[in-house]
Amino acid sequence: MSSSAILPHPIEPIAELPIDDNLAKALLTSMAEYGEQLQGRRIWLACSGGRDSLALAALCVQLYQQGRLPFLPQLLHVNHGLQADSAIWAAHVANWAKAQKIPCTILQAHVNGHDEQAARQARYDVMRAQLNQDDVLLLAHHADDQAETVLMRLIQGAGVNGLSGMHPWRVQTQDAHRIIVWRPWLIVQRASISSYAKRLKLPYIDDPTNDGGDNVRSGLRRDIMPVLAKYNPNVIDNIARSAQLLSDAQLTVKAQAAEDLKQTEVISLQLPSAQRVLNIDELQKLPLYRQRQLLHYWLGQDEPLPPAKQLVDDVLSLSQRHDHDHQTELFWQGRKQSYTIRRYRQQLYRLSSDWLKWLELPLAEQTQSLFTHTESNLIGADIHTTGRQPVPINLRNDDKFTWQLQILPNEVMPLLESYKVESDKDKLRITFAPLDRNQRVQTALASRPQSGKKLYQTLGIPSWMRESLVVVSVTLINKESSENELLENDCPIEQPILLLSPLENWVLASDKLLESNPHYIESAISSCLTVPSSF
Ligand SMILES: Nc1ncnc2c1ncn2[C@@H]1O[C@H](COP(=O)(O)OP(=O)(O)OP(=O)(O)O)[C@@H](O)[C@H]1O
Structure with a gap:
């Protein structure tokens, strides 16, 4: 929610209104899939007050009241404080939650900057701080969001990992603090959520910038998706399905790389995140495509985002050199730390800059x-x-x-x-x-x-x-x-x-x-x- 919004209709009770079977099925199926991991966890729902997250909150209330959902999540609304109306929206979400008897906490974010990325970062930081270890955070991302994400990554040249889109269940660890992000609606279309929200007369806050703006995501939504839909009306479901298939493929690739790593890493010299060492002779026993996957996996350990393909290619070339030059240094600025990648004899080293400073x-x-x-x-x-x-x-x-x-x-x-x-x-x-x-x-x-x-x-x-x-x-x-x-x-x-x-x-x-x-x-x-x- 980032600019002046159309203010919502009055709040009405929803308990007696009909449930949307399609939306309920998606949530309950996902709940069954992660049932074991959900046991004993506290569950929160990130609610902007927009159509999607308010609809998810409404569905949780209805299913809970019917005894079909064993938990009622707590709503978390983040007030970014960027708009004149921000406080009004926060109060509106709190009032709606009170009327539906669902607990709600309003959090204040401190945004560094004015772009969407800064707002998102601030939002996640403040929500993460609110959550306890292993708590679960429900997000209302849906198939249209997924399709946009996949297309966005495709035009950026992503690999299997990026093209598998957002994950329905993701463990996120930061400074030993672990939370789980749960997205049960990734296979549900925005259109289904819209008609459910309409039927329930949900008083969601309509943010006009969602369809406007000049960022890549809203451009794809406005200009590209309708064109693709002309060629194939199922484009959103299809792209979301591709993401699911790629997600399975990604898990297979990752498992293979983890297995290959066991054979190639030099355990005696390992110092997690500070120094990681790979044996080049062992690396070269693998076919080239597995060498690349392994280097991609090896370099990206301890980091939330993987390295660029160019770095993987450069490290591969470094491993293939036959001269005795040990001076070459490759540099990688990760999200958490920066690293230098070096070769010494038949070993590749990924050294963190903190470690090198200490040495x-x-x-x-x-x-x-x-x-x-x-x-x-x-x-x-x-x-x-x-x-x-x-x-x-x-x-x-x-x-x-x-x-x-x-x-x-x-x-x-x-x-x-x-x-x-x-x-x-x-x-x-x-x-x-x-x-x-x-x-x-x-x-x-x-x-x-x-x-x-x-x-x-x-x-x-x-x-x-x-x-x-x-x-x-x-x-x-x-x-x-x-x-x-x-x-x-x-x-x-x-x-x-x-x-x-x-x-x-x-x-x-x-x-x-x-x-x-x-x-x-x-x-x-x-x-x-x-x-x-x-x-
Ligand atoms: N201010 C906020 N407070 C709490 N959660 C939020 C907030 N903004 C977004 N979210 C959560 O992040 C998800 C994705 O964010 P995104 O910016 O795509 O949502 P949105 O379009 O603003 O809102 P919605 O999904 O509610 O329609 C939302 O579905 C919601 O669960």
Whole structure:
């Protein structure tokens, strides 16, 4: 409802008036189809006061009073406050609801802008805020709306998903808040609703802009649909039926893509919504059309709208390259976040910009005593008691991601045996320092110590991860020297034991350490990355 409207007739009771069988059948059939999901849910009806939503509300009242509908939805009317008459319409809807004994809530929307899209967004936001988790919102969209939606998407070049139109039952999740949008009238023609509204003398608000205006939807309604109807009088039903068929096809395509994804994603590097990784060798085992569908599905995860075909084509080309250029970056501005898509070796990465920003935050060097009897810098003060408790060390965090280590002092003990320093455990410290590009370390993957590019290549560390590597070292200090001073000259032991990235770790071998079991290290020090659940 967006401009001055023709004000409605007076309100009359509808209980005794005849029900429209066609409209009732559509609602009750849809209710039966989603009966299980409807169990125990609170149901609301979005009512603009216009013909369609007022007719749906009226039908609910009639069916409920006849005992054919087990629930009476609560009406929700949103006052956009954009028109001089907005408050009058809101009052009118509230009065009608009162006369029909159907509960009604009037909500005030805060619209940013003046176009229909801004009003719709504000309307959904305010209704969503009113609904509790898993509540159901009934909308009065019908077959004509569906046909217009499908045509609109067709001329925009949509795929199977877009051409399947609006969905009769749609779970919508935003910031972990889940609601269901229910459209039981998608197969019902506007003409049937109009004659029902007329028979009931429903006092709906007639918005003249619905048929006027210069947006694509009203243009299609006014100029194109009547022409199409000349070629086929069933055009609205037919397009709505095509949408239903495509909706089934879309579910099949999606299920296949989800199945293909299981074979191709690199689970160990997955960080939902922040980092998703696909194995190119596995991708290329699929026929090309399934590769495209899979990339479309993979890229669009965590987002309400799928990526454009151009991006899917560009990512496909990236996956097909044979050179060793890992610098190419593709950018996608999603609705929720923006992403960079990159390739490193035989893997495709979809990285969120928040994640990339976090990966660039500097890491500070930290030193901790391992076993000490002073209270201040206490890690495992009593080896027999608190030594069993994991001690957390924060490596890097911002408001989204936290990278923390858990150290089990007791578990570090077997490591000490390899240094033959068991009796000096109170002289031991543990250091966490960003890996210096020139620092040479030896991993189990190489026969000699490596540094810089060679090391990154051996470990397969992509460029955006290289500022997020931490070396954990065990250091022996001299008790006689001042507390914080490491005695490098007297005591040469500063043994790197572990190299960490936020998602992987590598045991750093030394001659001494090779004699012991490297798994001790991983059970003594574990790295953990926390991502907020809403992310
Ligand atoms: N101001 C509003 N308050 C509550 N719900 C609304 C409002 N405007 C629209 N809706 C809901 O969204 C659906 C689709 O919106 P649309 O703009 O197509 O409807 P409309 O043509 O303005 O009104 P109606 O469908 O009631 O004739 C409506 O059927 C109705 O359920």
